Amino acid sequence: MITSKHSNRSKKQIESLLEKYIYAKPKDWKKFLDLFLLTLGLGFVVSGIVFFFAFNWAELNKFIKIGIILLLLAASIICAIQLRIKEIYKKMLITAAAMLVGVLFAVFGQIYQTGANAYDFFLAWTLFITLWVIITHFYPIWLLFIVLTNVTIVLFNEQVSNNFDTISLTTLLFFIDGLALIALLTLNKYDKADIPLWFRNTLALAVTTIATVGICFVIFDSKLQQGTLLICGTIAFYLYSIRYALSNKSTFFIGSIAFSLLIMINCIILEIYNDDIAFLIISILFIMGVTAVIKFLLNLQLKWTNGK
Amino acid sequence: MENKQAIRDKIERLSKDSDPAFQINTDNVLAEYAHLDKNRSNITIKILSILGVISSVLCFLAALFSLHLLDDKLNVVICGSILLILSLWCVKKYNSIIIDTASITCYVVGGWMLIYGLDHDDINNMLIACLMINLCTLAIVQRYLMSLLNILLIIYSCIALTNHNSDNLIFIALINMVLIAALIYILTQEAPILSKRNLISRLYQPIRVALALSTIATTAFIVLSHFETEASPFNTSAIALYALSIIYSFATLFIVHKIIAKFDTVKSNTQILIYIFVTFILASTIINPGISGAIVLILFCFYYQYKFGLYLGIIALLFFLSHFYYNLNFSLLTKSIFLMLSGLVFLVIYYIINSKKVKNENI
Numbered sequence: 001m002i003t004s005k006h007s008n009r010s011k012k013q014i015e016s017l018l019e020k021y022i023y024a025k026p027k028d029w030k031k032f033l034d035l036f037l038l039t040l041g042l043g044f045v046v047s048g049i050v051f052f053f054a055f056n057w058a059e060l061n062k063f064i065k066i067g068i069i070l071l072l073l074a075a076s077i078i079c080a081i082q083l084r085i086k087e088i089y090k091k092m093l094i095t096a097a098a099m100l101v102g103v104l105f106a107v108f109g110q111i112y113q114t115g116a117n118a119y120d121f122f123l124a125w126t127l128f129i130t131l132w133v134i135i136t137h138f139y140p141i142w143l144l145f146i147v148l149t150n151v152t153i154v155l156f157n158e159q160v161s162n163n164f165d166t167i168s169l170t171t172l173l174f175f176i177d178g179l180a181l182i183a184l185l186t187l188n189k190y191d192k193a194d195i196p197l198w199f200r201n202t203l204a205l206a207v208t209t210i211a212t213v214g215i216c217f218v219i220f221d222s223k224l225q226q227g228t229l230l231i232c233g234t235i236a237f238y239l240y241s242i243r244y245a246l247s248n249k250s251t252f253f254i255g256s257i258a259f260s261l262l263i264m265i266n267c268i269i270l271e272i273y274n275d276d277i278a279f280l281i282i283s284i285l286f287i288m289g290v291t292a293v294i295k296f297l298l299n300l301q302l303k304w305t306n307g308k
Numbered sequence: 309m310e311n312k313q314a315i316r317d318k319i320e321r322l323s324k325d326s327d328p329a330f331q332i333n334t335d336n337v338l339a340e341y342a343h344l345d346k347n348r349s350n351i352t353i354k355i356l357s358i359l360g361v362i363s364s365v366l367c368f369l370a371a372l373f374s375l376h377l378l379d380d381k382l383n384v385v386i387c388g389s390i391l392l393i394l395s396l397w398c399v400k401k402y403n404s405i406i407i408d409t410a411s412i413t414c415y416v417v418g419g420w421m422l423i424y425g426l427d428h429d430d431i432n433n434m435l436i437a438c439l440m441i442n443l444c445t446l447a448i449v450q451r452y453l454m455s456l457l458n459i460l461l462i463i464y465s466c467i468a469l470t471n472h473n474s475d476n477l478i479f480i481a482l483i484n485m486v487l488i489a490a491l492i493y494i495l496t497q498e499a500p501i502l503s504k505r506n507l508i509s510r511l512y513q514p515i516r517v518a519l520a521l522s523t524i525a526t527t528a529f530i531v532l533s534h535f536e537t538e539a540s541p542f543n544t545s546a547i548a549l550y551a552l553s554i555i556y557s558f559a560t561l562f563i564v565h566k567i568i569a570k571f572d573t574v575k576s577n578t579q580i581l582i583y584i585f586v587t588f589i590l591a592s593t594i595i596n597p598g599i600s601g602a603i604v605l606i607l608f609c610f611y612y613q614y615k616f617g618l619y620l621g622i623i624a625l626l627f628f629l630s631h632f633y634y635n636l637n638f639s640l641l642t643k644s645i646f647l648m649l650s651g652l653v654f655l656v657i658y659y660i661i662n663s664k665k666v667k668n669e670n671i
Contacts, residue, residue, distance in 0.1 A: 010503060011499050011500050011503035012499075014498075014499040014502050014503050015499035018498060018499055022612075022613050023611065023612055023613055024610055024611055024612075024613055025570075026570050026571055028610075029567060029570065029571075029610075032610055033661065034658065034661070034662070037654045037655070037657055037658035037661070038654075038655075038658050040651070040654045041651045041652070041653075041654030041655035041657075041658055042651065042655070043651065044647045044648065044650045044651025044652075044654065045647070045648055045651030045652065045655065046651075047633075047647050047651075048644045048645070048646075048647030048648030048649075048651055049644070049648065050644075051640055051641075051643055051644030051647060052641070052644040052645075052648070054640060054644075055639070055640035055641045055644060056641075251350055251352045251353065252352045255352040255353065255355075255356045256352075258356075259356060259359065259360075266367075276371065276374035276375050277371075277375075279367050279368070279370040279371035279374060280367075280368070280371035280375070282364075282367045282371075283363075283364045283365075283366075283367035283368035283370075283371055284364075286360055286363045286364035286367060287360060287361075287364040287409075287410055287413055289360070290356060290357065290359070290360025290361075290363075290364070290409065291360075291409060291410055293356060294353055294356060294357055294360075294409065297352065297353055297356075298353065301350070
């Protein structure tokens with residue numbers, strides 16, 4: 001497109017270049033058709049089966065209900081162990097089994113009306129998949145595990161203990177997730193783990209969000225003393241993350257930290273100037289802050305791509 | 309980053325089979341590549357700029373409300389006009405992602421204030437003002453993000469005007485037909501449009517994105533509105549649904565014809581079978597034009613390798629398929645049998661195609 005813009009290339013030439021280099025060729029269409037038919041076919045059949053069981057679910061005997069899930073669970077684990085398939089497929093089967101553990105507990109609770117708290121359900125689910133998480137070393141199942149751990153803690157606080165207020169709870173979650181991220185990044189540094197970008201960024205975003213929410217509560221509730229641990233932890237984590245981002249060329253870390261800091265600063269302004277003018281200052285600060293961060297990131301990116 | 313030599317090599321490779329009269333301004337191409345490299349934004353920067361724009365717009369509006377600046381209409385019109393002119397001047401003068409972010413914030417706030425200040429009682433006047441402001445901006449400034457916003461606002465002002473003045477969905481369906489026709493035209497006529505080097509060719513990318521987005525969003529609006537009012541005795545939207553489905557079906561058959569033409573070896577019997585199969589699928593989903601609309605988008609965008617449209621089409625297909633099955637007036641059991649049968653049909657076709665392929669390879 002750029003070369004066409006700055007040349008006198010004719011319609012025919014542009015057309016032939018697009019046909020030659022851009023548009024789909026017969027072999028692309030064959031691949032597309034295979035994938036399209038297979039995805040639609042399998043998708044429809046699987047949803048049909050799910051709908052079929054959903055329709056008959058109420059009438060099914062309790063043994064059959066639990067039996068179907070147990071059968072699926074056993075089948076996926078046996079397939080993962082016995083089949084001679086690629087490692088990734090085996091790990092995907094174990095991830096599916098980990099999800100089925102949750103379904104099994106839910107159905108069990110529904111049939112026998114155990115009266116357990118939702119926290120018990122998540123705790124059992126987390127505990128029973130821990131071994132698979134460690135053995136498979138597969139990041140989607142790690143993410144499931146971390147989410148389950150967080151949910152269990154939140155529900156435990158809500159339904160059983162009730163000792164933690166929002167600031168303490170966010171501090172606890174921040175330290176658990178933050179330490180997990182730092183541990184994984186350190187392992188990655190010594191080539192003991194090959195942490196994928198999506199997992200690293202998701203976890204970093206979660207930690208940054210928890211820290212931001214926690215500190216906003218500290219600011220608005222004026223509980224500086226109670227939030228000291230969270231503030232110190234956040235400062236340490238952000239410093240570590242910036243160092244990591246600079247050495248690993250990650251704009252994502254710097255961008256999310258900068259945005260988090262911007263929100264915190266604006267919360268402080270809102271708390272101090274608690275009047276109409278605060279919104280005006282915040283809007284100006286936001287646009288200036290984001291503009292400065294983008295300029296900084298663009299310069300950094302340019303420097304990195306130039307190999308400096 | 310592509311270095312200068314690599315770009316020169318690329319230009320040379322692309323210019324190999326050109327006419328003797330072919331001329332290219334290499335310096336301008338290099339300058340544009342350098343500018344793109346300098347402003348190449350990854351997903352972090354894009355999300356950051358969007359979040360920044362939204363946050364500052366909201367805070368600015370909150371400040372205006374709380375400072376009672378919106379109480380006097382003249383104040384609003386003057387402030388809005390200043391912001392609007394300032395943003396356009398900045399975009400015209402500077403060319404960088406940072407200025408774009410700040411200017412779009414000013415533009416949105418300024419435009420909203422101007423429209424609100426001119427008349428906030430009559431929705432028709434507000435929508436016409438929005439249409440005019442965006443048309444003028446589009447003529448003055450042609451920058452990707454700003455133009456995308458302008459084109460989307462122009463399309464949606466027209467749709468909102470129609471919806472505000474008539475309850476009949478057929479008029480919105482007509483706009484939807486114009487949108488899909490325009491999208492097909494833009495995709496199939498890429499080379500002629502680019503070779504003209506005029507306003508439309510400069511706006512090619514934002515027009516393509518806006519048309520793909522608005523086509524699917526308008527279809528979703530029509531489908532959802534129809535199912536919302538289905539039980540009411542005043543529901544007149546069925547005709548709009550069928551008309552849209554028929555137009556999408558013709559578009560699907562047209563692209564299927566183009567795809568078949570790419571394969572020289574398809575026999576006429578097989579061609580007839582393909583047309584019958586496609587028509588059967590389209591006829592069975594006639595009550596939900598979203599499905600045929602998503603299929604049209606997927607096929608056209610894959611043909612012309614337009615990735616954004618392709619992803620949009622896939623998401624839309626998933627959405628409309630679930631909506632279609634959810635709204636079928638059958639029991640869960642019948643639905644499940646339908647689903648399994650349609651799945652089996654697709655798998656059988658996959659098997660037939662692949663078994664033929666294996667046979668051919670063996671021969």
